[in-house]
Amino acid sequence: MNTVSTANAIPADWRDFFALTKPRVMSLVVFTGLCGLLAAPGHLHPVLGFTAVLCIALGAGGAGALNQWWEADIDAGMKRTARRPLPQGRLRPTDARDFGIALSAASVGIMGLAVHWLAAAILAGSILYYAVIYTIWLKPRTPQNIVIGGAAGAFPPLIGWVAVTGDITLMPVLLFAIIFVWTPPHFWALALFVQSDYAKVGIPMMPVVAGEAATRRQMLAYSVILLVVSLAPWWVGGTGAIYGISALLLSGLFLLLTVPVAFRRSGEGDSMRPEKRLFGYSVLYLFALFAVLVADRLILGQG
Amino acid sequence: MALTPDDEERLKQSRKGRNVALALVLFALVVLFYAITIVKVSG
Numbered sequence: 009m010n011t012v013s014t015a016n017a018i019p020a021d022w023r024d025f026f027a028l029t030k031p032r033v034m035s036l037v038v039f040t041g042l043c044g045l046l047a048a049p050g051h052l053h054p055v056l057g058f059t060a061v062l063c064i065a066l067g068a069g070g071a072g073a074l075n076q077w078w079e080a081d082i083d084a085g086m087k088r089t090a091r092r093p094l095p096q097g098r099l100r101p102t103d104a105r106d107f108g109i110a111l112s113a114a115s116v117g118i119m120g121l122a123v124h125w126l127a128a129a130i131l132a133g134s135i136l137y138y139a140v141i142y143t144i145w146l147k148p149r150t151p152q153n154i155v156i157g158g159a160a161g162a163f164p165p166l167i168g169w170v171a172v173t174g175d176i177t178l179m180p181v182l183l184f185a186i187i188f189v190w191t192p193p194h195f196w197a198l199a200l201f202v203q204s205d206y207a208k209v210g211i212p213m214m215p216v217v218a219g220e221a222a223t224r225r226q227m228l229a230y231s232v233i234l235l236v237v238s239l240a241p242w243w244v245g246g247t248g249a250i251y252g253i254s255a256l257l258l259s260g261l262f263l264l265l266t267v268p269v270a271f272r273r274s275g276e277g278d279s280m281r282p283e284k285r286l287f288g289y290s291v292l293y294l295f296a297l298f299a300v301l302v303a304d305r306l307i308l309g310q311g
Numbered sequence: 312m313a314l315t316p317d318d319e320e321r322l323k324q325s326r327k328g329r330n331v332a333l334a335l336v337l338f339a340l341v342v343l344f345y346a347i348t349i350v351k352v353s354g
Binding site for chain 2: 020021022023025053055056059062122
């Protein structure tokens with residue numbers, strides 16, 4: 009094939025390597041990691057705090073590159089991902105793999121030497137979890153893949169927190185739980201309104217496997233759990249009322265927006281407005297909740 | 312496989328781009344490691 013021979017002859021552009029790190033996913037990773045770091049009790053020198061967030065971002069980038077290396081053939085079969093560098097043949101697969109391994113190793117090494125080895129160990133665990141357990145093992149095998157993948161995205165605030173305190177307590181685990189529970193309704197809202205071709209490439213996404221109605225019911229269940237889990241940091245005394253009341257309002261609205269999604273069925277040519285509204289709000293929700301968490305700590309100084 | 316002059320130009324362009332990007336990354340790491348060292352030594 010022409011594209012393959014060109015890829016061998018012409019060295020890849022740096023932009024192709026950059027695209028491998030999934031820069032858009034990284035913005036949420038950096039933000040939640042930074043919030044975990046800022047909300048944690050104790051003090052970390054700003055230079056070391058910056059290093060910790062940088063390492064979380066590098067680790068996420070490395071894991072993203074390994075994910076794209078493994079899924080290149082799947083990505084080639086889907087409209088949304090067919091233009092990524094590997095399916096386009098702009099990059100040698102082994103280069104993408106080595107780039108991913110190098111980023112991951114560097115992020116863990118720097119985190120350990122500069123900040124804390126426990127934070128580095130959790131970072132290494134999260135990269136392995138995403139690249140191996142999720143991407144290679146479970147994503148192609150179970151419709152619960154989004155639930156499982158959500159755990160990978162839930163690590164950054166935990167790592168940021170541990171970078172400051174050096175130990176795992178209930179609070180960072182609750183932050184982990186919030187993102188973990190938030191992910192399924194967030195992603196399934198998208199999966200409901202995006203005409204996806206996951207079925208074509210053999211990835212068992214929930215709406216395709218279990219049907220729309222079952223997916224909508226599960227989204228409601230997760231939204232109820234999210235309301236409880238997001239309030240838990242307040243109940244255990246880890247935050248003040250600023251966070252508690254804001255979390256109640258934010259998660260209450262999340263549940264309110266999930267209800268119409270849960271109890272409707274889409275027809276032919278449906279505009280899917282409730283689903284789109286829920287998805288848009290879910291992104292805003294996570295940013296707002298973590299921002300409030302940091303504001304609570306800075307203003308009330310609890311924890 | 313013979314490269315056309317056009318291909319050769321693109322090859323040089325992308326190699327230069329990667330070299331510049333790598334130089335920037337290495338320089339940033341030097342600055343970062345220097346800053347970390349100062350913080351660790353004075354802390």
